[in-house]
Amino acid sequence: MKTLRTVDELREARGALDGTVGLVPTMGSFHEGHLALFRTARAENDVVVASLFVNPAQFEEDRDLAAYPRDEARDAELAEKAGVDVLFAPSPDELYPPAYETWVDVERLGSVLEGRWRPGHFRGVATVCLKLFNLVRPDRAYFGQKDAQQTAVVRRLVRDLNVPVEIRVLPTVRDEDGLALSSRNARLTRQERQQALALPRALATRDPEQARRLLDGLSVDYVEIADFEPEVLAAAVRVGNTRLIDNVVLEGETA
Numbered sequence: 001m002k003t004l005r006t007v008d009e010l011r012e013a014r015g016a017l018d019g020t021v022g023l024v025p026t027m028g029s030f031h032e033g034h035l036a037l038f039r040t041a042r043a044e045n046d047v048v049v050a051s052l053f054v055n056p057a058q059f060e061e062d063r064d065l066a067a068y069p070r071d072e073a074r075d076a077e078l079a080e081k082a083g084v085d086v087l088f089a090p091s092p093d094e095l096y097p098p099a100y101e102t103w104v105d106v107e108r109l110g111s112v113l114e115g116r117w118r119p120g121h122f123r124g125v126a127t128v129c130l131k132l133f134n135l136v137r138p139d140r141a142y143f144g145q146k147d148a149q150q151t152a153v154v155r156r157l158v159r160d161l162n163v164p165v166e167i168r169v170l171p172t173v174r175d176e177d178g179l180a181l182s183s184r185n186a187r188l189t190r191q192e193r194q195q196a197l198a199l200p201r202a203l204a205t206r207d208p209e210q211a212r213r214l215l216d217g218l219s220v221d222y223v224e225i226a227d228f229e230p231e232v233l234a235a236a237v238r239v240g241n242t243r244l245i246d247n248v249v250l251e252g253e254t255a
Contacts, residue, residue, distance in 0.1 A: 001080040003087045007095075010088050010135050019046025023138035023165075025129060028052045029069040029183035030078045033173040037142040040170055042083030049136050050079050052089040057096070057103075057124030069183050088136075095131060103127050106153045106160075113234055114149050114245065117221055122153045129154050133163050141165050146172040146180045148247045152228040172246075174200065180246045187242045196239045203233055203248045211235065225250065 004010050014021075022041035026034055041048045052075055059065040072089060079087055103123050109115075110122030133141065143151045151169045158167055173181045178200040179193070188196055195218065202214035202223070211223045211233065219238040226234050226247075234247040 001076070001084055001087055003076060003089055005090055005094070007090070007135060010086075013086055014136060017047050020139040021045060021047045021049060021136060023132060023136045023141045024048065024050040024084070025132050025141065025143075026050060026052055027054045027058075027068070028072065028075045030075045031173075031181045031183065033144050033146065033181040035078060035082045036170055036173050037144060038079060038082035038084055040168070041140070041142050044168075045140060047086070048084045049086040049088060049138065050084045051132055051136075052076075052079075052087055053095065053128065055095075055124055055128045056092050057127060058121050059124075060118055060120060069186070088132075095128065104130050104157065104161075106156050109149070109153050109156050109228075112149075113222060113224060113226060114236065117236065122149070125150055126153055126157050130157060130161070130163070133158075133165055138165050140168050142168045142170065144172060145169050145249065146182070146246065148226065148228055148232045148234055152226075155229065178204075180244075182244065184242050184244060188239060192240045192242065196237075196242075196244060199235060199237055199244055199246050203235060203246055206233055206248060206250055208233060 002013065004013060022045035024037045024041055038048065038050065052072065054068050054070065056065055076087055104126040105123045106126050115122055143154065155167050158165055175181060177197055179185060179196055198215055198218060202211035205211050208223050208225060215237060221236040223235040226232050231250045232247040233250055236243060236245045
């Protein structure tokens with residue numbers, strides 16, 4: 001696996017690639033959900049490119065950005081074992097150089113649900129994804145269903161801006177107890193993890209009212225049906241100091 005740091009290195013490497021290219025955009029801290037994306041991309045493409053970039057534009061507060069878990073050596077080892085050919089791990093200045101001022105804003109989809117609680121978050125998602133699509137020029141890009149709103153934003157971006165890439169969304173990967181895999185789960189104490197299990201159980205009802213009742217006792221930001229493609233029941237809760245999101249697909253696919 002090659003690890004590249006700069007836009008120029010990535011462009012040069014892309015020019016030498018033959019066959020179909022699959023892209024997996026990530027912020028690192030890999031778990032089995034990421035590995036499932038890598039493996040699927042490996043099975044469906046001749047070349048797999050993964051990005052490892054903790055995108056500062058997705059964070060509203062500097063302390064949240066600073067607290068995001070980082071272990072590039074571990075992530076690189078896992079990526080290589082899962083079949084990644086190229087790991088693009090740039091610095092923030094490489095993608096957002098001085099005087100940077102161009103942003104992509106998916107207006108409606110980026111302003112609801114998570115967009116209400118994290119202003120500007122999806123502007124950061126859309127901008128970095130478009131930059132990666134332009135640099136890697138993938139045939140397919142891979143995302144997880146757990147971040148349903150993110151996938152909806154990216155799909156709309158691709159459709160509206162005529163980006164020639166197929167968006168592949170894979171089912172949410174869960175632990176044996178039902179909790180959706182997330183880097184944030186490591187912050188939960190044993191007691192908090194037991195409390196967090198109310199989230200997948202509530203969503204499993206596929207009914208907003210029942211779900212709200214089952215989440216009684218947790219700090220709930222929202223429980224809503226979202227008209228994404230496919231439609232989902234989505235929720236965000238706070239367990240202690242940890243904020244968790246999850247969703248279940250209501251039609252067409254499984255999560």
